Amino acid sequence: MMLSRFAKSLFAIIAMMFLFTMLAMLHPPSRNYIDPWTGQLFGEGGVEKSLKAKQQIAGVNGGVIMGKLGNATAKAALGQATWKLMHTMTLRYPEHPTPDERDALKSYFYLTSRLYPCGECAAEFQLLLKKYPPQTSSRRAASLWLCAVHNEVNKRLGKKEFDCAHLDDEYDCGCGGDDNDVRTPKDVDTGADIIRGGR
Numbered sequence: 001m002m003l004s005r006f007a008k009s010l011f012a013i014i015a016m017m018f019l020f021t022m023l024a025m026l027h028p029p030s031r032n033y034i035d036p037w038t039g040q041l042f043g044e045g046g047v048e049k050s051l052k053a054k055q056q057i058a059g060v061n062g063g064v065i066m067g068k069l070g071n072a073t074a075k076a077a078l079g080q081a082t083w084k085l086m087h088t089m090t091l092r093y094p095e096h097p098t099p100d101e102r103d104a105l106k107s108y109f110y111l112t113s114r115l116y117p118c119g120e121c122a123a124e125f126q127l128l129l130k131k132y133p134p135q136t137s138s139r140r141a142a143s144l145w146l147c148a149v150h151n152e153v154n155k156r157l158g159k160k161e162f163d164c165a166h167l168d169d170e171y172d173c174g175c176g177g178d179d180n181d182v183r184t185p186k187d188v189d190t191g192a193d194i195i196r197g198g199r
């Protein structure tokens, strides 16, 4: 049977449209990625995203672990020791922390809000962290954040407000001359390691 010229061109056009559709299907605009080894499907963001999630230590976030601490004397002594530890920590924290160091400090506070041995205090601390997330960008940011949070606890317990301008005098650990930064300092101009006396 002879096809008309019209039928031939129509067929050619349909065939070309089919071809283009197939080509488009070969390259779907998908950002999903299937790991050929495990068959695991990763969503947008690729493998890196799930790798990062795996590196996180479980247990940093979650509920309060300890029960109520009934003994008021023990509760006060524990509070004084803990505030001393935490304020000293933020005041020796690096001026320019790395992302890892920032994660460490943040995790520390979240873990404390779970493991603090006075359960009812921990529950209050969790609420505070929700309202005022830990500031970890620098020593100054971290220590002023903790001072403000401590003042929130003071307010709730009917204690007087602490003037955060006096943090350095209050928590002078006698380590003023120490190297506050564990990493070897570099000479600003040459980039060479600075050698300190007595080390």
Ligand SMILES: Cc1cc2nc3c(=O)[nH]c(=O)nc-3n(C[C@H](O)[C@H](O)[C@H](O)COP(=O)(O)OP(=O)(O)OC[C@H]3O[C@@H](n4cnc5c(N)ncnc54)[C@H](O)[C@@H]3O)c2cc1C
Residues within 6 Å of the ligand: 075, 076, 077, 078, 079, 080, 081, 082, 083, 087, 116, 120, 121, 122, 124, 125, 146, 147, 148, 149, 150, 151, 153, 154, 157, 159, 161, 162, 167, 170
């Ligand atoms: C996370 C957390 C939650 C707590 N929750 C409760 C609770 O729910 N109920 C309860 O009864 N107790 C709670 N406590 C204990 C409470 O905060 C006090 O530690 C305790 O009552 C003893 O008080 P204090 O008057 O000796 O001074 P503390 O508050 O223990 O402070 C110790 C010293 O730190 C200095 N200081 C005071 N304010 C600041 C500030 N803002 N910044 C820096 N330094 C300051 C002062 O020199 C003060 O003497 C909690 C403690 C912590 C660490």
Ligand SMILES: *[C@@H]1O[C@H](CO)[C@@H](O)[C@H](O)[C@H]1NC(C)=O
Residues within 6 Å of the ligand: 071, 072, 073, 074, 077
């Ligand atoms: C409360 O705690 C203090 C200090 O930890 C302790 O000396 C005291 O015996 C305790 N009191 C009671 C009733 O357990």
